[in-house]
Amino acid sequence: MSPGITQTKIVERLRQGNAFILTTHKDPDGDGIGSMLALGEALRKAGKRIALVLEETVPVPFDLLKGAEQIQQLVDLHEHWDGVLILDCADEGRLGGLSGQLRSVRPWMNIDHHETNTYFGDMNLIQEEASSTGELVYYLIREADFELNSSIAENLFAAIQTDTGSFRYDNTTAGALRIAAELLDLGIKPWEVTQKIMDGHDLPRLKLLRFALDTIEIHHGGKIAIMTLTKDMFEKAGAGKLDSERFVDYARFIRGVEIAALIRQTGKDEFKFSLRSNNKVNVADLASVFGGGGHARAAGFDGKGELSSLKTSFIEEAARFLNAGR
Numbered sequence: 001m002s003p004g005i006t007q008t009k010i011v012e013r014l015r016q017g018n019a020f021i022l023t024t025h026k027d028p029d030g031d032g033i034g035s036m037l038a039l040g041e042a043l044r045k046a047g048k049r050i051a052l053v054l055e056e057t058v059p060v061p062f063d064l065l066k067g068a069e070q071i072q073q074l075v076d077l078h079e080h081w082d083g084v085l086i087l088d089c090a091d092e093g094r095l096g097g098l099s100g101q102l103r104s105v106r107p108w109m110n111i112d113h114h115e116t117n118t119y120f121g122d123m124n125l126i127q128e129e130a131s132s133t134g135e136l137v138y139y140l141i142r143e144a145d146f147e148l149n150s151s152i153a154e155n156l157f158a159a160i161q162t163d164t165g166s167f168r169y170d171n172t173t174a175g176a177l178r179i180a181a182e183l184l185d186l187g188i189k190p191w192e193v194t195q196k197i198m199d200g201h202d203l204p205r206l207k208l209l210r211f212a213l214d215t216i217e218i219h220h221g222g223k224i225a226i227m228t229l230t231k232d233m234f235e236k237a238g239a240g241k242l243d244s245e246r247f248v249d250y251a252r253f254i255r256g257v258e259i260a261a262l263i264r265q266t267g268k269d270e271f272k273f274s275l276r277s278n279n280k281v282n283v284a285d286l287a288s289v290f291g292g293g294g295h296a297r298a299a300g301f302d303g304k305g306e307l308s309s310l311k312t313s314f315i316e317e318a319a320r321f322l323n324a325g326r
């Protein structure tokens, strides 16, 4: 079904229904949470009952977004619901425990821009060319003719800003900038949003960054850069897992680097790989070799096993992608 027809069907459902559950992927980012909050408020303003639900509490700094305090960890399934809006979530696995909890509530409306989206919903509005899920939510709100006030605007802006790296990545389309301009017209202050969700680092984050920078290694003639963060480093820095957010960019910033990776230890023999690319390589494809996914320039996967052998097989595969120029 074409995205246009799906959009119309979802808008119809949103206008006709009375109660909706909204959620996003686990380890949620600004796009997921901003999209949830924006669409949730638009629906509430249109007279609907809504539940904003996440498996865990809202991670810092997104707890500063307007309405974030309404996000709950449980939803009353005895009440009547007209569907679940699943935002920015590429596959069912990324819902974590919520996928089981929400199974009986239908339809699942899967609204996303990841090219690796598995179309796991009953309705799937997937637009890879959109900068962010926030952009898709903006069009839904407009199409449904729901109110777009300044707090909805701020959350949409936060969503688009997060996913475009503050309007720097190559998903910074004219369309994304046009929406951003309109959000500014609605009264949002980019500097305030930036200070809330992009800046405002705690000292432990910078201590952790110092450890990460110390581990940079270069491979394949300067085209691959890898940083590694062990549990021990997090402990020493007094940092949490979200404090390493966007560190991978420092590896990507190195001139000549095409593929950057940040490896973060999550368990004894468990590691999370965050990948970025500069130009040629589609890291979503690279990540999918290891069971992960994401976008062409930003992707990731989970690895189980000994760090050195995980790293070796990653470097081998990354080199294959570079040699094949894909």
Ligand SMILES: [Mn+2]
Pocket: 031, 032, 088, 113, 132, 133, 163
């Ligand atoms: Mn996104």
